[in-house]
Structures are given as structure tokens and as C-alpha cells.
Amino acid sequence: MKEVTLKEIAQELGISITTVSKALKNYTDVSPKTRKAVLKLAHKLDYKPNSFAVNLRTQESKTIGLIIPEIVHHFFSSIVNAIIEKAEKKGYLVITLQSNESLELEKKQIDLLLDKRVDGILISLSNNTKTIEHLQKVIDHNVPLVLFDKITKLLNCSKVVIDDRKAAYDATCHLINSGCKKIAHIRGPLNPQNAIDRFLGYKKALEDNKITFDKSLIYTCEKVTFEEGYGFAKQIHTEQKDVDGVFAVTDPVAIGVIAYFNEVGIKIPQQISIIGFSNWFMSSVISPSLSTIDQPGFEMGKSALKLLLKEIKALKKHKEFQHQTIVLPTGVIKRNSTLNYFSKN
């Protein structure tokens, strides 16, 4: 089927192309009768306005760019879920790209999205993003930018995060309050802010509870996987027989820890307690079910999009926009991988 043009509609109705165009735009200098006839025929022929021409006129693309480290990951796919669903409802389409934790790819993707003239960009940084010129460029181009989850504090733009330090503090206190005295931390890579913050929260919880920090109890993931959790559990079991609690940086890592201890017949939580981070949907399903921190992916996507659309709207109206940082609440989810306890208070 050929594309239907304004010309064809004009010819069929015996009126000018200008009149057709005006009728489709609801201009008032076209008679209601003519307008109705044009709209009816346009509908019948399934006429589609050339979106490129519309874009050129409005200078809006009604698309948003989204860059995440990886899509095959429950937390990020929940975020993408929220963003594409809510964006569609507001009339925006979403171009998704994944940086695969590469700064180079992330830079290239920012350029692609700017070239594409997206109306705004949402990004969660790769673990290797140590420079921010490419992000500053987005701001310099006057394109609204919102960072979420993995952010940098160095940029003047809106952000949506959780308080990783507080959440990790709560997770560690949960282990301490349930009786753990020697707690290992399987942490994330050294660079990302959220891995640093979770480590600092763990350390602060020890301090506040007068437990000496012991750096030999820190194990550092490179890729933050189930397999690393399994491997570090084995290492803990060999090197640190008296560890009675493990705080893992994410649930998949914690599930690797559980798998190892299950395999060698060490009882969870009687002999060792495990707590994860993120409340991955598998965490309630494994045996024993995993105590964890609730990290609200869907909410995060929703909030980030909302902030971005607000800024796009303000920009369109040439209004000032005050950047915001939204900190979403988290909480400890108590399941069967940690002991019950009575609060000290």
C-alpha cells in the first residue's frame, strides 16, 4: 500500500492542499463541513502525517533516550518496564541502549541520542564511568538529563536514588541484632558510588555497635554474580570458620552464598545468617528464603521519568526548572536466612 498524501485527499475532495492541511490541523478558517469531510476521508484512507515533517515543525521528537548498564537483570528490567509503560501513557516513546558497563559505549550512546534529538535522557551509569564530560555535554546542549541508581554527584541535574549507605547500615544492624558477632561483607566493585556507600554503611553499623572492623572480612566482586557469591562463600568457609553473618551486595550474590552453604550442609540461619540487597523476585522462592533490602526498581523508573517530563515541559515553556534529588525509601525484608530477634529498644 502506498502512503496517502495530502495531495490525494485534496484531489479526491476537489479542494486545495492548503485547505486539507489546515483542516487536519483544526484551523478555524476552514468550514466545519469541509473539515469534517477531510477528517473522514483521511481516516478512511488511513492517512498518516509525515512524522519527520511534524518533528521539523515542532522541534520535538516525543522520544526519550534511556541508557542502562544491562537489560538482562531483574532490577534494571523493572526500571525499563516502568519507564516505557509510563512514557507511552504520556505520549513518549523510549529508545533503550545498554552500556554493558563500558564508558566508551556510554559516550557513543549519548552522542547517538543527541544526534537523534531525543527530548530528554535517563541514565544509570556504567561501573566504569569515571569521567563526566559526555554527560556535561547533554546539559550543555540544553537536553534534560536525569540520573538514577548509579549516579555521580558531580553533575548539576536531577537524580533518583536510594540511600545505599543507610540501607546497608540497616541490613548490617539486622544481622547484629539477630546475634551475629563476626560479619563478612561481599561488596561490589571499587568504583561505583552505590558499592562504596553500601560498604560504608556496613562499616558504620559495626562501629556503632562496637564491633571492630576487620578488612580480612571484605570480599570484592568484579561482576556481582551468583558464581562470585558461591566462590566467596567457599573462601569464607575455608578462611574464616567463625563468621556467623554475611551481608552480600546484591541478592544474586547472596543466593550464591546460600547455595554453597546448603551444599556443604551448614545450617542457615542457625550456623550462619545471610542478608542480601535488592529484593529480587527469586529471593522469596529459594530455600531458605532470603532476608534482604527492598530496592524499589519500578518506583525508581517512575520517579526518574516523572522528573524528566517535568523538565522537558518547563524547557518547552521557557520556564526555570529546579533540579531535584529524590531519595526513595528502603526497608529490611525479614525472611528465613536470618534469625528472629527482639529489638533492643
Next chain:
Amino acid sequence: MKEVTLKEIAQELGISITTVSKALKNYTDVSPKTRKAVLKLAHKLDYKPNSFAVNLRTQESKTIGLIIPEIVHHFFSSIVNAIIEKAEKKGYLVITLQSNESLELEKKQIDLLLDKRVDGILISLSNNTKTIEHLQKVIDHNVPLVLFDKITKLLNCSKVVIDDRKAAYDATCHLINSGCKKIAHIRGPLNPQNAIDRFLGYKKALEDNKITFDKSLIYTCEKVTFEEGYGFAKQIHTEQKDVDGVFAVTDPVAIGVIAYFNEVGIKIPQQISIIGFSNWFMSSVISPSLSTIDQPGFEMGKSALKLLLKEIKALKKHKEFQHQTIVLPTGVIKRNSTLNYFSKN
């Protein structure tokens, strides 16, 4: 920062806008010296051609539309992963939408993508897609369309699938060959072709092995979840004490089955064997690890995109394009939820 325009480059170099434009397009009637100066300044000022104007000229959007039932799903997120990664390498960006298993939403999304003038559409149908006019419209608009995984045979376009019937036949034969005599099937919903095909593969395997088909052994999922698997396992345990094998339509359902039998102390695979479908990454991690069918998500995304780009290219060159159906190979992955057996052959 304001957008840099051709006019500004022209003014700064003291040449005409036309010359700047020609230089940027590498036209030969601009001297190499001038061209070099223009390119250098354009680069320095970070000049970006107006992509809307470029689109209007080329009538190509260099974007692809992708509609999937849901993104928070390991199989589909693997497919999206492959598509956005490979598309980017070929210079295409991907607009992703999810139908949430709703035909109405799917129809609306097809219209959105056509309005957006995407160069092609990739789609895996919702479970409720019983009519195909909206898909026929894509073809009528001369926009390349490729169906994958959940398809309809009624459309004349390229398709990428696995042979669900054969794969289910193999899964069921694996249970029979490992000694199972009474095998329940937890099937998918009644409408989608792949759920029908898996059911038919199961039935054929029974027939070929002279086991009478018993419809009381068929349990039908509505949402294909872990919870349904758990619930049906309970039902099987109550109603059909002598069932010694379960073939579940997907891995999450099978993992629900395992969770129930683990809980009530029924030994897998000694008392009952379980096989799933899809090779979800959690399947190798649970205890006992789950035997399953390898369903190649990444490969499927890659093949679907490749076919689409071929068709887009052919269309651009006004060449005939022969639609293809690619059937990707699958295989049984033997793990610990089924008994070992010696092949009959």
C-alpha cells in the same frame, strides 16, 4: 549551550551557508581546503545536523520498533539485549514497547510505531492476539515486519521460531526414557501457538511410546508463573499420587513444582522427575538443578533483527524480498531433576 547552526559556521568562516552545507555532505564542488576548514570548525563547535531535516530528506528514521509481551522476563530481556546491541552496531536505534499480553495495547503500539515512521517492526505476539488486522496493516504500509517466538502462521512475513512441538516431544521422551510412566503436563494458556505446540509435542511423545493420553493429567496455567507451578504440584500430589514425571511449560513453573515437592519431602528425581522449558539462568542454580529445554533467546533476537535489516535494505533498493522462516535448534539439557538413563538406541 545554544544549538550551532550552519549559519554560524558560515559567518565565522566568511562563506555561504550553501557552501557549508555542501562541505558537510562531502560534495565535490567545494574545495578540499574549504571542506577541511568547515569540518574542523563544525567539530570544534560540536555541530549536530538537525536529524528531523535529515529524516525528511532521506525518509529513513534509522529506528526500529520492538513489541514484546513483557520485559521483566529472562527470555524476553535476552531477546531485547540481542536486538538493541546488534541494531546499534548496524546504525539503528530501537524503540521498545510492551503489550502486557493485551491485544488492545498491541494494536495501539503498532499505530504509534507506524506514526513514528520506524523503518521496520519486530514483534512477539501477546497471548490474547486473536486477530491480525493490525499486523496486516504494517505489511500494507510497506513496513518490514518480523514475528518471533509467539507468532501467527496467518501472516505473510518473516518469522523466527523454535520447533516447540519437537522440543516438547524431546522433553517428554526424556522423561519416558528415564523411566517415567505417568507424566503430568502443566501447560500454557489455551490461545498462544507455542503453548498449543508444546502440548501437542507432549501428546505425540506419549502416543509414540504407547502411553495412553489422560486429560486429567493436564493442568493449564493462566499466567505461567512460579506460583501456578507450586499450586499445580500440590494438586498433583493430592489428586494423582502415582504421577512420576512432570513436564512444565516453562522453567519458572517447573521451579514452583520443585519448591513444592522439596517442601513436602518428596525426593526429586527418585520419586518424581521434573523437566522445564527455556533454560532460565536460575535453573542450573536451584536444588536439584532443573533439566530443561534450551530456548535460545539471544540467538532468536539476533536472527529476527538480521532478517528485518535484510528486508529494510531490499526495500530501500526496490528489490524483491523473499520472506523466510528460521527455525532455531533446541536441545534437552540434562541436570539433576530427572534420572539418568541409557538411550534405547
